[in-house]
Amino acid sequence: MSVDTSVRLPGMPVKNPVMTASGTFGYGLEFAPYGDLRALGGIVVKGLSLAPRLGNPMPRIAETPCGMLNAIGLQNCGVEKFLRDKLPRLPWRETPIIANLYACDADEFAELAGVLSAQEGVAALEVNISCPNVKAGGIAFGQDPAMAGKLAEAVKKRAGDKPVWVKLSPNVTDIVSIARAAVLGGADALTCINTLTGMSVDIRSRKPRLANVIGGLSGPAIKPVALRAVWQVCQAVSAPVIGVGGIASAEDVLEFILVGAHAVQIGTANFMRPDMAFRIAQRLPELMAELGINSLEEYRMSLLV
Amino acid sequence: MALSGACRDLTILSVTEAGPEGGAHGCYYIELANPGLGSAVAGQFVMVRPACFGQDPVWPRPFSICRLTPEALTLFVQTCGRGTDVLCRLVPGDAVTVWGPLGQGFSLEPETPTLMLAGGVGLAPFVEYAATHPAPANLALVFGHRQPLSCYPFAEMANVVGRAEAFQENSPEDLPRFIELLEAKVAEYAGGLIVACGPRPFLMTVARLARRFGARAQVSLENRMACGVGGCLGCVEKNALGQYVQTCTQGPVFWVEELQLSEEA
Numbered sequence: 001m002s003v004d005t006s007v008r009l010p011g012m013p014v015k016n017p018v019m020t021a022s023g024t025f026g027y028g029l030e031f032a033p034y035g036d037l038r039a040l041g042g043i044v045v046k047g048l049s050l051a052p053r054l055g056n057p058m059p060r061i062a063e064t065p066c067g068m069l070n071a072i073g074l075q076n077c078g079v080e081k082f083l084r085d086k087l088p089r090l091p092w093r094e095t096p097i098i099a100n101l102y103a104c105d106a107d108e109f110a111e112l113a114g115v116l117s118a119q120e121g122v123a124a125l126e127v128n129i130s131c132p133n134v135k136a137g138g139i140a141f142g143q144d145p146a147m148a149g150k151l152a153e154a155v156k157k158r159a160g161d162k163p164v165w166v167k168l169s170p171n172v173t174d175i176v177s178i179a180r181a182a183v184l185g186g187a188d189a190l191t192c193i194n195t196l197t198g199m200s201v202d203i204r205s206r207k208p209r210l211a212n213v214i215g216g217l218s219g220p221a222i223k224p225v226a227l228r229a230v231w232q233v234c235q236a237v238s239a240p241v242i243g244v245g246g247i248a249s250a251e252d253v254l255e256f257i258l259v260g261a262h263a264v265q266i267g268t269a270n271f272m273r274p275d276m277a278f279r280i281a282q283r284l285p286e287l288m289a290e291l292g293i294n295s296l297e298e299y300r301m302s303l304l305v
Numbered sequence: 306m307a308l309s310g311a312c313r314d315l316t317i318l319s320v321t322e323a324g325p326e327g328g329a330h331g332c333y334y335i336e337l338a339n340p341g342l343g344s345a346v347a348g349q350f351v352m353v354r355p356a357c358f359g360q361d362p363v364w365p366r367p368f369s370i371c372r373l374t375p376e377a378l379t380l381f382v383q384t385c386g387r388g389t390d391v392l393c394r395l396v397p398g399d400a401v402t403v404w405g406p407l408g409q410g411f412s413l414e415p416e417t418p419t420l421m422l423a424g425g426v427g428l429a430p431f432v433e434y435a436a437t438h439p440a441p442a443n444l445a446l447v448f449g450h451r452q453p454l455s456c457y458p459f460a461e462m463a464n465v466v467g468r469a470e471a472f473q474e475n476s477p478e479d480l481p482r483f484i485e486l487l488e489a490k491v492a493e494y495a496g497g498l499i500v501a502c503g504p505r506p507f508l509m510t511v512a513r514l515a516r517r518f519g520a521r522a523q524v525s526l527e528n529r530m531a532c533g534v535g536g537c538l539g540c541v542e543k544n545a546l547g548q549y550v551q552t553c554t555q556g557p558v559f560w561v562e563e564l565q566l567s568e569e570a
Contacts, residue, residue, distance in 0.1 A: 023537075030535035030554070034311055034404070046538075055549060061531050061539035066361045068531060072538045075549060220360040248360060271532040272363055273354055273402055275312045 003288040004295035007262050009240055010188040011163040012096050012123045016041040017296060018281040021244050021267035022100035023047060027086040035278025038094040041263060047102040047128050050112050052078035062200045062209035067219030068268060069198055071212035074102050079115055087121045096123030106154040113158040125162050127155050130169030130194035142169035145181035152185030167191040170229055179233045189240040192229045196222055219268040220246040227259055234260025250283040260301040313341055317399040318377055324456035331384040332456040333393040337401060340378035345370050346410030347434035348525055348558040352533040355392060356400040362388050367530050369430040370406060381429040381458060407533055408557050411500045411523055415439045420494040421446045422511055424503020432458050435465045442467040447490050449474060449483050488514055495520040512561045522561045528552040
């Protein structure tokens with residue numbers, strides 16, 4: 001039985017729903033030795049800012065039960081270097097390359113959106129309003145519905161014909177109100193969720209395990225939280241949702257589709273083994289066939305409650 | 306430089322505890338069968354993920370290549386946490402996924418008098434270094450350790466290395482004497498090549514001495530890694546310009562003058 005893994009996202013054809021999450025897949029090229037980048041449904045590259053960013057001091061990562069904490073602080077090479085050195089080497093004609101944007105205010109977001117939307121090789125813009133590891137902006141943007149809406153609007157105005165995705169934080173009282181505000185502001189899709197804030201300490205040295213003290217929790221440990229957020233947001237808004245949080249198998253992918261996601265992103269699981277996203281993309285149609293699922297469009301949001 | 310290949314699903318050939326009988330020193334040799342990893346430069350590393358990790362621990366573990374032949378990949382591992390605890394309890398036939406060789410290894414200059422400086426488990430990459438060096442008579446080794454010498458692959462190295470010295474640190478008072486020994490050796494090899502691997506304080510001492518004597522020296526860092534392939538930016542180290550470089554792809558071996566090597570990276 002041949003199954004249909006294609007999904008419909010605004011403004012782009014997607015051959016399968018398995019994408020990679022920003023910050024877990026470098027600029028894509030780092031993982032090219034481990035699989036065919038063209039086999040992925042999309043690649044969301046490391047968060048980009050107008051100017052290069054140094055990032056946070058070390059240590060930046062700590063392992064936790066079924067997960068990890070990170071406080072990388074959006075270290076990145078800057079948009080100019082990305083467009084010059086990285087993007088031309090990515091298979092953007094075959095696989096959507098989604099740029100993840102980080103900026104300190106609405107004007108900067110708009111400027112960055114202007115630069116990236118002019119690129120043929122960029123399929124969509126994912127706006128990071130939820131990074132827990134930077135002092136300016138970041139998570140604060142994603143905790144206030146008015147601000148989330150304003151940023152979505154600022155980016156959308158400069159995005160030309162590129163779809164705008166807004167990546168939401170789970171560190172909020174009501175994720176649905178933020179989701180609604182982002183969509184009202186012009187978001188074409190929503191990415192749910194960024195990391196949960198957390199911390200880890202060493203009782204012997206009495207030191208935090210991250211130099212930044214607080215970091216973002218990711219990995220299989222957060223999957224139930226992500227699934228709940230996707231479910232709630234999908235019930236409330238009609239914009240497509242891209243689910244992310246702890247996905248480490250084709251079964252996990254179907255869980256997110258089942259609660260309403262159009263597509264998913266593989267994040268921390270890329271660190272478990274660098275061919276993980278490729279393996280999941282390969283396994284998904286087999287699993288669908290085993291379960292008698294003909295198409296994802298038909299399976300999506302079919303949760304029996 | 307060998308290109309990194311795909312992930313390889315290997316099986317455990319043997320896990321052998323090293324050192325005196327009944328010692329429980331936590332030092333093990335792990336052999337994996339038919340690695341198919343091609344050739345490696347000593348100082349390069351592999352990422353290792355036993356199937357039994359499941360979803361926890363989430364990270365694979367990086368180990369420098371102790372010995373690589375077409376028949377077997379040998380790792381020298383000291384237990385120091387939940388990852389290594391699991392690894393050292395594996396039994397023959399257990400499945401382990403391995404990818405590599407990764408990163409940049411040590412420079413190898415056959416005609417240059419070369420001093421290997423190793424601390425503890427940091428001896429591992431020098432087994433491969435000595436075994437693949439075309440002129441081992443040009444190699445010398447100073448090895449600082451805490452566990453009994455038989456816990457480490459020292460004896461087999463002493464056979465191939467022109468000159469090998471071991472120094473056991475039994476108490477904190479031994480440390481200044483070890484540093485004196487390092488000082489004399491680094492001064493002696495200031496016109497040659499120095500390659501070092503061990504704990505960070507040890508590498509910082511080597512770097513300080515190399516700078517003082519104007520020696521050409523490389524250090525192999527053991528920064529905490531998640532992915533090992535350049536994806537996470539977790540293992541970075543500050544370079545001389547104050548920018549972060551990735552230990553996994555640009556290292557783990559760096560020339561001392563490339564780095565700041567401060568207390569905190």
